[in-house]
Amino acid sequence: MAQQIFTTLAENGRLARFQIQQLTHIPTRSLRHALAVLVQLHLVLHYTGEEDITFYSVDWRNSYYLTRSNRVISLVDNRYGEGAGKIMANLLQLGHARVGDLAQAFDLTTKPNSGDDPCREHVNAENGARVNGTDTNHMRKTPNTKISTIGQFHGTLRKMLKAGFLAKVNKRIYTPAADLDAEIEEAVISDRFPDRKITGPKKQAEFKSAVNILKRKWRDNDEFTDRDLESKGTIRRPGEPPGKRAKVNGGLTNGAGHDGHIEENGPKLPNDMVLKVNYAQCVLAFRTDRLEQLAESYLGPVTGAVYGALLQALEGKVRARDGDIQDDEGSDDEEDDLPVASTLEVADLLDPNIDLTLGIQGMSETQPLTNGDTKGKKKAKVTEDESIKIEDDEDEHHTNGYTSYEGRNKRLNLVEEHLKILEEHSKGFCKRVGGAGRGEWRVHFSALTDTLVQTTIDETILARFGKIHALLVRMLREKGRLAEKEIGALTLMRAKDVRSVLTELQYAGIIEAQEVPKDTSRQPTRTLYLYFHDQKRxxxxxxxxxxxxxxxxxxxxxxxxxxxxxxxxxxxxxxxxxxxxxxxxxxxxxxxxxxxxxxxxxxxxxxxxxxxxxxxxxxxxxxxx
Missing domain, CATH: 1.20.5 (Single alpha-helices involved in coiled-coils or other helix-helix interfaces)
Incomplete structure (x- = not known):
């Protein structure tokens, strides 16, 4: 029944309830129930106008995101542990849920110290979540433990909210984008333009600026902040330093602690807060994995791991949202608006067990412990007490990422060397923009995304047609518009062979031809054909x-x-x-x-x-x- 209603809306567009009933012949009671289910799952949007008639339409974005459910569960599971993955699975299955209902699903309200597998009856496709999941083993991960206490449950929710993978639910998320824009514009006109005249370039610029300001205000009011915590009534003001506990547990921007520990004694979320999955933030995480694979293919696994840590640090400083505000006049300062991450933050996110000396010329692997002999001829004699101390140092190494101040500096130097290698690469993986925190780094995501798209197009042409076709496309991309004779001269191919390859590519839509007549007769024999490749097309x-x-x-x-x-x-x-x-x-x-x-x-x-x-x-x- 829900499938029939969704198909009807997809084929016919925006419809009122009585129109849906006329097309589907579903009883009124069943129709209301099915629409409520579709709205609960965020597959259908609705809007009630001034005439008190509710119109329904398909939410195409969230409908498509259903295909990524398994990948999202696997992603959160790898980063925050099995309990976080089950929370995400519940929200994907339910659409959205109250914090109190999620706690009941984990059976934490009645048995807070239970070690049983919670929520096993509430998770679908749990085993299928790892069919094609990507497990990045270079980042610090939360220990793969199950949520067994109410403190762990709220700590995990806080982490995922601060990282942006979860978002609060409000009434505006059910409103179609066109209706929401119209509502914002009407509010701005009523407030700032009583005469309702917004013509002219000056008033148009003022109107667009006011609309964007109101959009940001509504968006910021819907964001998760410290006001949403059931604390002792204290609200930390913007810019005020965090408390002592926050510093001890790690003050990373994305909410991930240095050791992956989940704070159990922190403030709890209100039981009536409604949460949903923020797919846009998950897209940033998928982009991080894809760019890390690109860097690894060029520079090796160790440098790729360092780049992945840099991307994850930057990812935690961006709050991605579907339908974000795009400023038309902000294109010149687009690079300046990108976030930056320091070398210290990259080192904190990196797995301490990675040998960072690999991939750097002139660096050797870690040598065995010696008694100070520079030539390494005499091995150190370790007593039983000293061996215990070494084990403690190793535990400290696994916890903090370094055993001493000297080891910490050495590690930071190695991380910085890998970042310099990434900066010097022709792809321009990152760029140094400051000196704070042993160096601040920025990534130009637009340029790298274009590089990934270009690589994908070349691989697709190579797989479908062959090397010659891929060569011609790359040449047209670099040279621009070329005639058939010029292409033959550059590729050292016969005109007949060039013509057949160009015909195949043009028929497939990979390249296009521009006709340039030599005279007014416009005869084919008197026309010059310039071939070109449009990457956007x-x-x-x-x-x-x-x-x-x-x-x-x-x-x-x-x-x-x-x-x-x-x-x-x-x-x-x-x-x-x-x-x-x-x-x-x-x-x-x-x-x-x-x-x-x-x-x-x-x-x-x-x-x-x-x-x-x-x-x-x-x-x-x-x-x-």
């Missing part, structure tokens, strides 16, 4: 093809499930009916699981490309409802 083309591929794969998945329907249903009802599967049914279930895994992995791979082509830049608004 090809990027949009690949994005549409990825959508089509995902849609067809999901349809294939549905059809394959119908082929194994009897065996699947019997396996699902096996515990209730106290029956066992025969040999043929077991083989059918195993075949279905294999087919399902292959198709799901293909969908996730295509989603990786969609995220790169559409989401990483943060400027695409094609799915705004």
């Amino acid at each position: 090809v990027q949009s083309l690949l994005l549409q093809q990825s959508y089509q591929g995902m849609s067809r794969t999901l349809q294939r998945l549905k059809q394959e499930r119908e082929n194994y329907k009897n065996a699947i249903e019997k396996a699902e009802m096996m515990d209730v009916m106290n029956e066992e599967l025969n040999q043929n049914e077991r083989e059918a279930v195993m075949q279905w699981r294999e087919v399902e895994e292959k198709l799901v992995i293909q969908v996730q791979r295509m989603d990786d490309q969609v995220a790169l082509l559409r989401d990483f830049s943060g400027k695409d608004n094609s799915l705004v409802s």
Whole structure:
């Protein structure tokens, strides 16, 4: 029923409830219930106008995000532990939930010290969350423990809220973007333009500025702050230094402590606070993983790990939101608005077990402990008491990332050397912009995203057509518009061969041709054809093809499930009916699981490309409802 309503809204656009009923012939009571479920899951938006008629429309952005549920659970699980992953799984399944209801789902209100596996009946697709998940082993992680106390539960929620992976729910998130913009504009006109005249360049600029200011005000009021904590009534003002406890537990911007410890004695969140998943922040985390893979492919795993730590430090200083405010006049200062991270922050996020000497010329691996002999001929004699002290030092090393002040400086120097290597690379992975904290670094994400898109396009052309086609596209990208003879001269190919390759690429939409007539007759023989490659157009083309591929794969998945329907249903009802599967049914279930895994992995791979082509830049608004 909910599927029928969603399909009707997707095909017909914005509709009132009586219009939906006319098209679907669903009873009124059932229709109300299905619409409530769709709104709860953030798949449908609604808006009630002045005539008290509620219109419903599809939330395309959140509907698409359902395909990333497993990846989001795996991401949070890797960063914040198994308990955080289960909180995220609950919110993905429910759409949004109150803090008190989540605590009940973990059975913490009645058994706060229980060590049982909480919420195991409330999590779907838990085992499938790691089918194609990326596990980055270079960052400090929260110990993979389950949430067993109410303090751990609230501490995990605070971490995820401060990191931006969770967000508070308010009434405005159910309003379509066009209606919300119209409401903001009407409020600005009523307040600042009583004559309702906003014509002219000066008034237009003033009007747009006022609209953006009001948008930011509403957005900031909806953000999670210290006011949302059930503290002793003290509210820390902006700029005021944190308390002693906050300093001890680590004051990183993204809320992650230096040792991954979750503070259990901190203030608790109100039980009536409603939370949802912030998918936009998850997109930043996916971008971090993709850029780290790019750096690793060029500079090796150690330098790639350092770059991943830098990206995660920068990621914690950005609050990504769907439908963020884009300033038209702020393009010149776009790079200055990017966040910066210091070498100290990068070192704190980096795994202390990584040998940072690898990948740096002239550095050797760590030598065994000696008694001070510079030539290393005599080994140190370690007594039993000294060995215990060394073990304590090793524990301190694993906790703090360094065993002494000298070791700390050496580690920071090595991290800085890796960052310099990243800065000097032709791709421009990062840039030094200051000297605070042993150096401040900034990443130009727009340029790197364009580089990733360009690499993806080249790989796609190489896989579909071949080396010659990829060579011609790269040449047109660098040289601009070229005639057929010029292309043949540069590639040392015959005109016949060049023409066939260009025809294939033009038919596939990879390149285009501009006609330049030599005279007014405009005859084909008297026309010059200039070929060129438009990367934005090809990027949009690949994005549409990825959508089509995902849609067809999901349809294939549905059809394959119908082929194994009897065996699947019997396996699902096996515990209730106290029956066992025969040999043929077991083989059918195993075949279905294999087919399902292959198709799901293909969908996730295509989603990786969609995220790169559409989401990483943060400027695409094609799915705004």
